[in-house]
Amino acid sequence: MKRKTSRKPQASRAKRSLKPSRTSRASAKAKQAHATDTLVTANARALGLTLDPAWHGSIAFNLRLILRHAALVDGFALPDYAEPAPVFHA
Amino acid sequence: MLDTTDADFAWSTASGIAAAVADGRASATRAVEAALARIRERDPLLNSFTAVTERRALARAQALDEARAKGMRLPPLAGVPFAVKNLFDVAGLPTLAGSKINRDLPPATRDAALIERLEAAGAILVGALNMGEYAYDFTGENIHDGPSRNPHDLNRMSGGSSGGSGAAVGGGLVPLALGSDTNGSIRVPSSLCGIFGLKPTYGRLTRARTFPFVASLDHLGPFARTTRDLALAYDAMQGFDADDPACADRAAEPVVPHLEKGADGLRIAVAGGYFKGKTAEAVAAVDSVASALGANRDIDIPQAERARSAAFIVTASEGASLHLDRLRARARDYDPAVRDRLIAGAMTPASLMVKAQKFRRWYREEVLKLFAEVDAILAPATPCTAPLIGQQTFMLDDTELPVRANLGLYTQPISFIGLPVVAVPVPLAPLPIAVQIIAAPWREDVGLRIAYALEAQGIVAAPRPAL
Numbered sequence: 001m002k003r004k005t006s007r008k009p010q011a012s013r014a015k016r017s018l019k020p021s022r023t024s025r026a027s028a029k030a031k032q033a034h035a036t037d038t039l040v041t042a043n044a045r046a047l048g049l050t051l052d053p054a055w056h057g058s059i060a061f062n063l064r065l066i067l068r069h070a071a072l073v074d075g076f077a078l079p080d081y082a083e084p085a086p087v088f089h090a
Numbered sequence: 091m092l093d094t095t096d097a098d099f100a101w102s103t104a105s106g107i108a109a110a111v112a113d114g115r116a117s118a119t120r121a122v123e124a125a126l127a128r129i130r131e132r133d134p135l136l137n138s139f140t141a142v143t144e145r146r147a148l149a150r151a152q153a154l155d156e157a158r159a160k161g162m163r164l165p166p167l168a169g170v171p172f173a174v175k176n177l178f179d180v181a182g183l184p185t186l187a188g189s190k191i192n193r194d195l196p197p198a199t200r201d202a203a204l205i206e207r208l209e210a211a212g213a214i215l216v217g218a219l220n221m222g223e224y225a226y227d228f229t230g231e232n233i234h235d236g237p238s239r240n241p242h243d244l245n246r247m248s249g250g251s252s253g254g255s256g257a258a259v260g261g262g263l264v265p266l267a268l269g270s271d272t273n274g275s276i277r278v279p280s281s282l283c284g285i286f287g288l289k290p291t292y293g294r295l296t297r298a299r300t301f302p303f304v305a306s307l308d309h310l311g312p313f314a315r316t317t318r319d320l321a322l323a324y325d326a327m328q329g330f331d332a333d334d335p336a337c338a339d340r341a342a343e344p345v346v347p348h349l350e351k352g353a354d355g356l357r358i359a360v361a362g363g364y365f366k367g368k369t370a371e372a373v374a375a376v377d378s379v380a381s382a383l384g385a386n387r388d389i390d391i392p393q394a395e396r397a398r399s400a401a402f403i404v405t406a407s408e409g410a411s412l413h414l415d416r417l418r419a420r421a422r423d424y425d426p427a428v429r430d431r432l433i434a435g436a437m438t439p440a441s442l443m444v445k446a447q448k449f450r451r452w453y454r455e456e457v458l459k460l461f462a463e464v465d466a467i468l469a470p471a472t473p474c475t476a477p478l479i480g481q482q483t484f485m486l487d488d489t490e491l492p493v494r495a496n497l498g499l500y501t502q503p504i505s506f507i508g509l510p511v512v513a514v515p516v517p518l519a520p521l522p523i524a525v526q527i528i529a530a531p532w533r534e535d536v537g538l539r540i541a542y543a544l545e546a547q548g549i550v551a552a553p554r555p556a557l
Contacts, residue, residue, distance in 0.1 A: 043437040048418055055430055062434030065495070066406050069399035070442040073449050076396055084447035085306075085454065 036060045036067075099124035100262040101554055104170040104319040107265065108212065111169030114158065118151035118169030118214065125171035125216050128263050132557055138238045138248075138257035140176050141183055142217040147171070150214045167326060168212030172266040175252050176218040177225060178202040179299040187301035188221040188251070190234045190423045191416060203298035203334070204268055204310055204327050211326035216264060219254030223425045225270055225303040226409060226432065227251040228278050228497035229477075233425040237479050240282055241555040242521055246476035249279035249497065252313070256283035259313045261557055266323055267313045270297075272304045273401060274471075274501025276311050277526060280513035281471035284522030285552045286320045286541065287313050291531045292508025293338035295324075296331035304408040305336070307401070307505060315552035317541040320512070321345045324534065345535045352543035353383055356536060361469040361528075362388035364395050365500055368487045371523050372470040375516040379525045380468055382549040383540065389467060392456045393449075397503040400446035400453070404506075406435030407443040427494065454507040461530035466540055468525055470500050471513045475521035504528055512537035514544055517553040525550075 040060050044051045051059065099107070099121060110116040126144055133139050154168055174180065177187040179198035186192045205215055220238040222230060230253020231237040238253035240246040241261035248257040252269025256279025259267045269276045271289040280287030288311045295310050302308055312323040328342035360380050367373040380386070391397075410417075410432045417436065421429055460467070473486055473496065483490045486499075504511055509531060513524040529536040544550040 039437065040434075044433075047414065047436055049433060049436070050418070050421070051433070052422075055426070055433070058426070058430040059433050059437075062431050063437055066403060066434055066438050069402040070438070070446075072396050072399040073403060073446050074442060076393070076449055078445075078448050078452055082448045083451055084444055085451040 032064075033060065036064050039063065100128050102265065103316050104167060104265040104314060105316070105322055107170050108166060108168050111154070111158070112164045116169070118154040119148065121169040122147045122151040122171055122214055122216065125264055129217065132261055132263060135244055135557065136239050136241060136257045136261045136263070137236050138220055138254040138261065138263065139173065139217045140186060140220050140235055140254070141180070143180065143215055147214050147216045150209070154212060154214075165210070165212035166322060167208065170213040170266055171216045171264050172208060172213045172268070173217045173219050173255070173258055173264050174202070174205060174215065174268045175221045175255050175270060177221060177270060177301040178205060178218070178268060180205065180215065180218055183218060185301050186218070187225065188223040188232055188235070191420050192301070198299070200299060202300050203296040203331050207327045207329075208323065213266065213326070219252070219258055219267060221254055222251035223428045224413065225251040225272060225275060226428045227494065228274060229253070229494055230256065230279060231479065239479070240476045241557055242284060242553070243476065245478055246521070247282060247479055247481075249282035249472070249476065251275040252279050255279060255313050256285060259283070259315060260285045260552065261555060265315060266319060268310060269313060270300065270303070271309045271311060271505060272307045273405060273505055274498035276309075276313065277471045277501045277511060277513040277524065278497050280313060280515065281522070281524035282476040284515040284517060284524075285313055285315055286317055286515060287311065287513040287524070288320050288324055288534065288538070289505060289511045289513075290324065290534050291510045293336050294340070294510070294532070294534070295327050296334040296337045298331050298333035298337075302412060304405050306408060307404060309505065309508070317512075317538055317545050318346070318349060320541075321349055321538050324538075340532070343532070343535065345538050348535050349539060349542040351539050352546070353540045356465040356540065357463065358383050358385040358466045358468065358540065359387045359389035359464045360385055361391050361467050363390050364503070365391065365469040367470045367473070369474045371475050371518055372473055374518060375523045375525050376468055376470055378516055378549055379514065379544060382544060382547050385468060389460055389464060391460070391467070391503065393453055394503040396449065397453045397506050398499065400449045401502040401506040403438060403443055403446040404450070406431065407438045410435030410438070450506060457507060457509070458530070465529065465533070465536050467528040469504070469528060471524035471526045472497055473499050475518070475523045500526065510534045510537055512541045514541045514550040515552055516549070517551050522553055
């Protein structure tokens with residue numbers, strides 16, 4: 001889930017210069033979208049799924065959403081001894 | 091005093107019907123006939139039923155009336171009509187689970203365990219209810235059967251995935267229904283339709299003979315228009331069942347005898363941070379409930395946003411695994427919105443799924459620590475009141491979010507660790523919205539006692555729609 005942030009009125013010149021330009025952000029986004037499309041095609045083959053090309057965009061959108069959620073979980077450090085809870089018992 | 095006109099039956103409680111049938115003021119047959127008449131009259135508007143089990147219901151009602159005529163003592167839900175989400179097995183019907191594909195299944199040969207338990211308590215099944223396809227839904231929309239509609243505004247969503255259950259109870263077709271809740275599918279329709287819903291502790295109620303979605307997150311539970319009815323149904327359904335591997339080996343812990351203890355002595359806090367309402371209606375609902383309970387303390391549920399993300403991954407991955415063979419064979423027969431989510435879920439890396447399960451255990455331990463300080467936590471059930479049918483996005487905190495994935499924003503972090511929750515409806519105008527009363531594992535009694543006290547104060551109630 002991507003939240004829009006309010007634009008800060010006075011970002012410093014130095015900081016502003018470190019930000020990627022709008023063009024490079026767009027290019028990074030396009031690369032990411034291409035990577036997800038490639039992933040969808042490869043995974044579909046590995047899983048034996050026959051996809052209608054018309055479905056690719058929506059599947060890729062959903063996969064990007066899952067991966068964004070996964071990144072949030074992945075970013076949380078847990079010790080090697082942490083046990084998973086595949087079947088939860090309250 | 092209950093009379094036996096259809097209009098009176100339409101809004102009577104399950105406990106009121108059972109009392110009238112038990113003492114002979116009404117027959118079970120009359121109660122069932124009235125429900126069937128309401129379904130015929132109003133369901134063309136609500137689209138909540140996918141099957142009506144008229145013959146079976148009338149036969150069962152007649153058997154109850156004969157038992158009473160012989161002087162036999164009737165069970166606690168005698169003559170109460172109820173219906174179930176169509177992922178419950180009903181003998182003689184294919185178990186649709188909201189899908190086109192399952193229509194090809196042979197009819198079930200035996201009822202789901204919870205139907206058997208409710209019928210053993212005297213309740214009478216009158217039909218199966220519409221739902222989101224394979225329960226992967228928060229809207230109540232269904233591409234095959236059409237959307238179930240909100241009884242308070244027919245142009246609005248009932249909520250999902252137990253949308254038919256919410257619409258049928260909220261619209262006065264039946265006083266009691268059953269649904270499932272994997273990420274919020276009992277609590278979201280309760281909120282949008284303005285009724286009471288109970289998602290018990292994971293493992294409390296047997297799921298035997300119901301169509302699964304995410305085995306490690308699936309729960310079943312009741313919907314009703316009063317807390318007492320919710321508790322009556324819940325008590326009738328408790329108990330171990332070896333046919334559900336996740337069902338806990340615990341004795342039944344009846345709640346009805348404890349309802350009148352109310353909320354006195356209970357420590358109640360409001361969930362802060364992630365759970366702070368972002369719309370006027372969500373804020374007003376939680377404030378009203380908190381103020382009535384004297385709950386003036388905020389508590390932080392740690393890493394709730396991450397918990398929601400982890401629930402999202404577990405759902406995507408386990409749900410996809412369940413459907414993989416069907417996706418290979420019949421992908422075109424799915425609702426495209428469900429199909430594309432499931433296919434994406436099948437592509438989730440296993441290593442990230444295991445990380446989500448590891449996080450789940452960590453999060454559970456942290457949240458359980460909070461129950462040393464409090465007995466219950468309040469949080470909004472949904473971010474907003476019912477969106478319009480077909481609405482794709484809503485605004486939250488100046489951010490545009492997809493409706494389908496985000497109506498369960500506040501429910502997912504709670505069911506992720508199986509905590510019991512009672513959703514209580516706050517009758518705001520023009521549309522209701524619910525608050526979650528979250529308790530420690532196995533303490534459904536705490537949530538139901540608080541709900542009962544709030545209802546007695548008139549703070550929460552199922553508003554009667556102008557249908």
